[in-house]
Amino acid sequence: TGAPARVTLHLGHLPGKTNISVPYPRSPSRVDPNNPPWPAFRGYHRYSFAHATMGVRLPTILGKAIDDASRTLNEQSSEDLIVDLANCLERMDQLMVDLSGNAKLRPIIDDDEADVALWNKEIAKYFQGKDFMNAPWLFAEAYKYRRLHECFSVSKYWKDYDVFYRQKCDTFSRSAEAVFELSMRFAEPFKHSENLSDAERLEADRLMFLELTQVCLWGNSTDLSLLINMTEEQIKSLQSTGGDHLAATEKNILGNHLNRLWETVKSTREKTGGRIDFVLDNAGFELYCDCVYADFLIQSGLAKEIRFHG
Structure with a gap:
């Protein structure tokens, strides 16, 4: 038998490249939790x-x-x-x-x-x-x-049992070095050096705000549900709050609106202050970072009231 005859594919029924339309984002009428x-x-x-x-x-x-x-x-x-x-x-x-x-x-x-x-x-x-x-x-x-x-x-005696309590305590105990590092850096109440101009005071506030915002952000890096087999060295590395470490990790923020956030918070203070709300996620080191951050916001006058939502 000879080789099969050459077959030619006809693709004329396919849409042209210029006619392909993307059906996304869906219109509001077509959006639901599954779509x-x-x-x-x-x-x-x-x-x-x-x-x-x-x-x-x-x-x-x-x-x-x-x-x-x-x-x-x-x-x-x-x-x-x-x-x-x-x-x-x-x-x-x-x-x-x-x-x-x-x-x-x-x-x-x-x-x-x-x-x-x-x-x-x-x-x-x-x-x-x-x-x-x-x-x-x-x-x-x-x-x-x-x-x-x-x-x-649905049980009678174990309704409030927390199956993650031991893991939370264990991870937080292994966060002692990061907690100590952060607590030593902010052991003294926040205050400006004497003889600073208003512009210099504002810049000092801005730098501290940006640093602590990042500390608060990366406090979530050791989320138990994301890193299910962490070693102690990995925890220490992720929880480092040093300035050099923060500068190196800032490039990992995909949507970095820190400066816009600062402008918003600053304008709130200029309008006699306001309330800043924290939506709490994880306990342990992240919660500790939230508390340090909230303390700074109150001391600096950037907020008059902090409300935590658990």
């Missing part, structure tokens, strides 16, 4: 942070939580507490099965929490039939933590 303005990363997107989160980070975090609850179970002597916590562990094991097996997102069990109806309404309306890997990863991750909360909130 944000721009395409959402989902767990099945390999080589993405979403894939690493759903496939590695969350199972690892949940596994450590199960280990923690098991350790607590072995410390109990009361039969009622043991049975109740064992049931919590069974629910955690089922969550691990669902997460590892990529189960569909089921409704949240009514545990008398205020958000149950909202969660179930969103799941029914926008995520019906979605699973851990094909729902937008941000929603899927939040859903996983809500399910973890449910494991204990």
Whole structure:
């Protein structure tokens, strides 16, 4: 037999290069939690942070939580507490099965929490039939933590149990060097040197504000959920608050609006001061940085009131 005849592909039905239109961002009428303005990363997107989160980070975090609850179970002597916590562990094991097996997102069990109806309404309306890997990863991750909360909130004796408490304490204890470094640098109340002009005082305020804003920002670099296997040396490196370290890491800020932030805060002070709100995320070193930052804002007069939201 001879070689096959040459085949010519006709691509005339494809749109021309100049006619290709991008359907993003979606118009407001087409936006919903499952379809944000721009395409959402989902767990099945390999080589993405979403894939690493759903496939590695969350199972690892949940596994450590199960280990923690098991350790607590072995410390109990009361039969009622043991049975109740064992049931919590069974629910955690089922969550691990669902997460590892990529189960569909089921409704949240009514545990008398205020958000149950909202969660179930969103799941029914926008995520019906979605699973851990094909729902937008941000929603899927939040859903996983809500399910973890449910494991204990439906119990009798362990509603307020924190499976991350030991990890928080351990990481904070290993942050002692960074805490000491920061506390020594700001041990004295903030005040200007004598004989400074108004312009020099303002510049001193600006430099201190920018430095502490970065300290506060990078305080989140040792988030337990992001770095699940940190060594003590890694913690020390990430938590360094020295000026040289901050200058070197400033280039890593993707959207750097520090100077605009300074102008906003400065104008607030010029208008008789105001309130600055902190939305708290993590405990430990990050919270300590927030407190140092808030203390400076009050002492410098950049704010008259600080309100923390936990």
